[in-house]
Amino acid sequence: MSWDIVATYAVAVCLIVGAIFSLVGSIGLLKFNDPMTRLHAPTKVGTVGIGALLLAAMIHSYTLGEGVVHEILIMAFLFVTAPISANFMAKVNLHRRECDTPPPPAKDRTWATLNAPDDAAPGASSNKG
Template identity: 60%
Template sequence: MTPETVTLILDISITISLVVGAVFTLVGSFGLLKLDDAMKRLHAPTKASTLGVGALLLASILGAFARDEPSLQEALIMAFLFVTAPISAQFICKVNLHRRSCMTPPEPSSDSTWATLDTADAGDAPAEHLTPEKG
């Protein structure tokens, strides 16, 4: 392939990544404003940050590669973003479930290992580890 062809392919890839990133960021910010419940609203910024910002960072990586100035910073930012966004979303979700601040919280799971809001059955002893301590 000629250098002009490689440059054209990189330019098209950068453009596609920028458009995809902009669309996901726009949809995510619109969802953050328009969704009514905290649990519904939670998905908009997490999807926008992982997909939208990830695509924008990919465009930055491709642009640096096209200028022959490769940088590891964008890849590290993307890795940090992809690791922290789902974890923070899970913690925000758990806080909403424990506060019962969402309109329709899901029923607690019967699995006591992974349940967020595990409740004791009628014949069981009270689940003391789940009740808040009073000081």
């Protein structure tokens, strides 16, 4: 069995894995009810699904003797930005109180996510001038 055949099978497996994760993430985005659970599905598609598709492109380009620098840069960008953007979207949902808030921490008073005055209305800005 030559390396070209092994690479072809590896590309096929990566494409199938990427397609399955993309399908499951799309279904999860439609089926989940609240924003916090709905956020979970597309972040997995962004990391695992797109990562598998880019890995398939990298393997295919490598077998053809072409460079894979673009795919590596795209994969690095996605793996860095997807968790950060998901974290920011989750924090926005917590601050706007559009989801169930987690229980208060036991002894830690500096927990930054919900460290806001109780009298402040959601979405209102306080100007200290």
